[in-house]
Amino acid sequence: MSLSLTELWVILGCGAITVLSRVLPFAFVKSLNMPAWLISFLSFVPITIMTALCCESLFIAHAGHLASLNIANCLAAIPATIAGVLTKSLLMVVVIGIMAMAILRYFSIG
Amino acid sequence: MSPSLTFRTGVRDVLPTVFGYIGVGLAFGIVAHTSHLSLLVVGGLSFVVYAGSAQFIITSMLLLHDPLSAIFISTFLVNSRMIxxxxxxxxxxxxxxxxxxxxxxxxxxxxxxxxxxxxxNKTNGKLSFAWQSAANLVAYLVWGVATVVGAILGGLIADPTRFGxxxxxxxxxxxxxxxxLISDKHLGMSLQLSVMVFVAxxxxxxxxxxxQNFALLVATVAGCLFGMELKKCH
Incomplete structure (x- = not known):
């Protein structure tokens, strides 16, 4: 168990930065009336952020070149998506996804 | 997911996401262990900073002895989507x-x-303090505990990715x-699908x-602007 001074500063500094990024918008929205264009803009945040987060795991970045597909993740995404369409249950998507990935790894695919 | 917004429903609704926290939390603990971070630092990062992707980046930057200012700027950029x-x-x-x-x-x-x-989408656009706090607290505790357990197990598990x-x-x-996609009735399916293709x-x-972190942010903002324009044309 050790904690250097640098590590302490990193924890406190990064903690403050993160909590401010999360909390300040709540304070602003609470006290201000937001213009219609901003509300329209924000209505697209859920679908865009979730899509981008999915893409982050489906593509492999290569600096200076076009990205390639993460084959294992893309393959496991297929049964996971089908599970979602059939059951509409988040839990089933996660369980089927993990099982698909375990099978892919067992046969060393991707 | 039912329309109920009690603390109890919040706990039940957040359970499916707990798998993700455990999987990634264990992975973070193991990475932190192999990067020679002590349990105290792992716990400090998870319970004070509490930001998945930022924690991975902070760990690698600590290992490389990057300056504090660079670590702070990276943390801000990675977490700017939180804004x-x-x-x-x-x-x-x-x-x-x-x-x-x-x-x-x-x-x-x-x-x-x-x-x-x-x-x-299930509650006609309503959320409650009790429901959101339940979801937040369960996620927070599971993440923190999973990372610390991962750091303790670090030396024992050879390859955690084997089990998917x-x-x-x-x-x-x-x-x-x-x-x-299927439940946001305000935007509708076709508009959302167009925005998804654009973002991808x-x-x-x-x-x-x-x-990748910057691309995530730029693609998100561009996707929102694209969606706004497309909605006007509809």
């Missing part, structure tokens, strides 16, 4: 007191934000984005020229 998510989520809590707003904001993550957006747990997070976002293409081209 978008918090602004978006805060609209549902305008009727609550400032203190309650700040409490909710303190523990918002990608996952609890996405979960809340799915939930409000690293895919839990991706699967969760696939599930959340699909549920969002934008992200694909952007990661060739910038870091």
């Amino acid at each position: 978008l998510m918090s602004t978006s989520l805060a609209q549902y809590f305008k009727h609550e007191s400032l203190v309650r707003n700040l409490l909710i904001g303190t523990l918002v993550t990608d996952e609890t934000f996405a979960l809340a957006m799915n939930k409000q 747990f690293d895919f839990a997070l991706t699967a969760m976002f696939i599930g959340l984005v699909y549920l969002q 293409l934008a992200y694909y081209f952007l990661i060739a020229v910038m870091s």
